[in-house]
Amino acid sequence: MKGDVRTDSISSSLFLKTARNSGVEKIRPYPRKWETHTINTVGELNLVAKQSSGNGDRPCEVRHDVPAVFFSTGGHTGNFYHEFSDGIVPLYITSQHMNRKVVFAILEYHDWWFTKYRDVLGQLTDFPIVDFNRDRRVHCFPQAIVGLKFHDILAVDPALMENATRRTMVDFHDLLDRAFAKDEKTDESSKRKPKLVIMSRKGSRELTNQESVVELAVDIGFDVEVLAAERTTDIGMMYRKLESSDVIMGVHGAGLTNFIFMRPKSVLIQVIPLGLRRHAENCFGKAAKKYGLNYIPYEIGVEESSLREEYDRNDPVLVDPKSITRKGWDITRKIYVDHQNVRLNLQRFRKSLLLAFEYCNSNRRTDG
Known part of the structure; x- marks a missing residue:
C-alpha cells in the first residue's frame, strides 16, 4: 500500500486514500498460509482503498515519514522454532533492505516477545514498536507492507531478496552477532x-x-x-x-x-x-x-x-x-x-x- 495510509485499530483496518476505485481486502498477516488451522487463529486486518474526498477522514494523530511493516505475533508464537521460522527470519527478509528506516506495527503484541527479541529488533528498526490492537491513535504512513515475506523454513533465498541485496542466512547470522555478541572474540579453536x-x-x-x-x-x-x-x-x-x-x-x-x-x-x-x-x-x-x-x-x-x-x-x-x-x-x-x-x-x-x-x-x- 503506497500513498496516504492510515490506521484504525478499532475496526482492525488500514485505509489507503486513492483516486481510483474503492475496495476492501482482508488479510491475516502471518506466514503459514498453508496451515489452515493455524492461520484461522490469527486476527484479520482489513485493507480498505477509499476514494479521497476529505470528508469523514480521521485526522492523523501520529505522522511517520518511513514505511510500516504490519505483522502478527499470534499463531504459533510461544514456540521457539516458530518464533524464528514464522517470525524473526521472515521479518529480516521483509525489512532488512530498509536499513532500519521502518516502523513495525504488531498485531497480537506480547510484552514478553518484545523483551525476548528487543536486541534483534533494534538491528532492524530505529523506531518504537506500534502495538496495533491497543494503540487507538491514527498513525499515518507513506507506505505499508502488510504481512511478512517467507522463502522457506529457516532460510533466506538471496535470489528473492529486495533491491538485489543478495542476503543469505550467513548475513542473518551476522545480524544476530551484532545483536548478541558482547566481547571481542579470540580464536583459540586450535x-x-x-x-x-x-x-x-x-x-x-x-x-x-x-x-x-x-x-x-x-x-x-x-x-x-x-x-x-x-x-x-x-x-x-x-x-x-x-x-x-x-x-x-x-x-x-x-x-x-x-x-x-x-x-x-x-x-x-x-x-x-x-x-x-x-x-x-x-x-x-x-x-x-x-x-x-x-x-x-x-x-x-x-x-x-x-x-x-x-x-x-x-x-x-x-x-x-x-x-x-x-x-x-x-x-x-x-x-x-x-x-x-x-x-x-x-x-x-x-x-x-x-x-x-x-x-x-x-x-x-x-x-x-
Missing part, C-alpha cells in the same frame, strides 16, 4: 577440544540415556555442555554459547532451532525418532544444509524407541511408520511426536559422534 552442545528435552522425545551419551562424547574427545531452551531462556546467552561451539545435537524438537546461532561449517546432529524422518528433514535438515552446516541425521531403530514398550513388535507403528503418518498430522503427532522417547544405542551412535569429531578437526585444518 588449542581447545571441540565443543559439543546437547539440547536437552523433557516430556516428549526425551533422551533417556543422556548421561551415557555425555560420557561417550567426552571419551571421544569433546568438551560437552547440556543446555535446555525454555520460553524465558536468555537468547543472547544461548547465542554466545552456541556461536562458540562446534557441534549441536539433540532429538528432533524446537531446541534444534538454535543451530542458526552456530557458525557456518559447524555440525548439527539431529536424532530422528521413528515416524518423523520427513518432518525432521523439512524442519531442520534442509535448512541446516542450506546454511552451510555439516548435517548428520541419525535415524533411530525400533530398539531405540520407547514405542517398542507400548506396541507389539509387528505393529505397523513400529515396522511401517509411513502407513501411520499417511493418516495425517494429528495421528502422527499423537503417536510419534507427543508420546515417544529415545534411548540411543551407544555403539551405533558412536559413529555419528566420530564423524562430527572428524568434521571439527577438518575445519580446524582448513581454517588454520
